[in-house]
Amino acid sequence: MTTLQQASGPKYTRILGLGGVRGENVVTNDDVAGPIDSSDEWIRQRTGIVTRRRAGADTDVLDLSEQAARLALEDAGLTGADLDAVIVSTVTYFNQTPAAAAIIADRLGATPAAAYDISAACAGYSYGVGQADALVRSGLAKHVLVIGAEKMSDFIDPTDRSISFLLGDGAGAVVIGPSETPGIGPTIWGSDGGRASLITQTHSLPEAARTGTMPTLRQEGASVFKWAVWQMAPIALEAIKAAGLTPEDIDVFVPHQANMRIIDQMIKQLGLPESVVVGRDIADTGNTSAASIPLAIERLLREGEAKRGDIALQIGFGAGLVYAAQVVVLP
Secondary structure: OOOOOOOOOOOEEEEEEEEEEEOOEEEEHHHHHHHHOOOHHHHHHHHOOOEEEEOOOOOOHHHHHHHHHHHHHHHHOOOHHHOOEEEEEOOOOOOOOOOHHHHHHHHOOOOOOEEEEEOOHHHHHHHHHHHHHHHHHHOOOOOEEEEEEEEHHHHOOOOOOOOHHHEOEEEEEEEEEEEOOOOEOOOEEEEOHHHHHHEEEOOOHHHHHHHOOOOOEEEOHHHHHHHHHHHHHHHHHHHHHHOOOOHHHOOEEEEOOOOHHHHHHHHHHHOOOOOOEEOOOHHHHOEOHHHHHHHHHHHHHHOOOOOOOOEEEEEEEEOOOEEEEEEEEOO
């Protein structure tokens, strides 16, 4: 009887390097308050956002992705030729095909690395980390590049009070590879498509072609807030348990940067110790969807609030509704 062989890889993985870039333009609350009949004070109180970063007209998702990827490769001490797979998570690359990842792989000199995009909104980066961890441990790849990149400013209605005024542009990237010690805990992920209407675009791209009007985002803020606070905290705790840890073992907490009030409430629900460092990049960068977690980590490391080797809990959640969480060792 013929027996198939299956690939197998290293027992453990870790994040080898990280990079992040933000849109070059600083957009203040006063800049966005007029069209939504609001104020700097209202926006700060409701969201914790002071400014958001947005890219110029000549910068696209591919540019942001490439910049972040090059920084992550440099941080890892690798080149594009060392990559076996490239994963790009984005909802703002409007070309259905070819995938952004294939173009980025070529720009980085990673050809013929496997390359594909994933659409998991604000959970997309954590989805990508889970997939990269599995690819390396299965033996399908040695080094995997994961990018979360968004140009949310291409997807907004300036008059929308539900979500558009929150949004920023940026990209965060990590290189994941083999490790002699555990560096990425089990990914706890899932979805609830029955609540898909809570965060959605106004119309489809075929409708946009017929009407000449680009779709924009909308959300039911109150319902999303309740879902994120009350249902995502148990997912985060499950990720901690799956990693064989307790909340007291966590050094850094980096949730999706959706809203500062959501972050504050999640901390209370998780019972994390006061010593835990919390990512709050939303205050200056805004909500960058799939890019928000790696950008928050990049800031914490760059500003010295967190250090390499710290144990971090990260959780992404958003449109779908989808979610994913894991505990990682910071690169």
